Amino acid sequence: MAAQVDYNKCTMCGGLTQPRCVEICPDEAVRVQDGRIVVTEFLCEDCNECGIVCPDDRAIWVPVSAVTF
């Protein structure tokens, strides 16, 4: 499945160079590329850690049905 990014909502955590989703991801599946968040699907384990720390209401998230705990 992999985490989904809503670019209309993401503010890059207000302009942080190391946004929260990048910081929290245990699998290094999130990175900043060309000034926006990119998820590498095959690295993502659908843990939704990124969705929990995102300050911008679900700018990144894993659909509930796909979340692994």
Ligand code: SF4
């Ligand atoms: S945590 Fe949310 S607001 Fe911050 S960079 Fe990631 S998706 Fe964007």
Ligand code: SF4
């Ligand atoms: S769901 Fe987990 S593994 Fe996937 S991008 Fe978010 S923090 Fe990383």
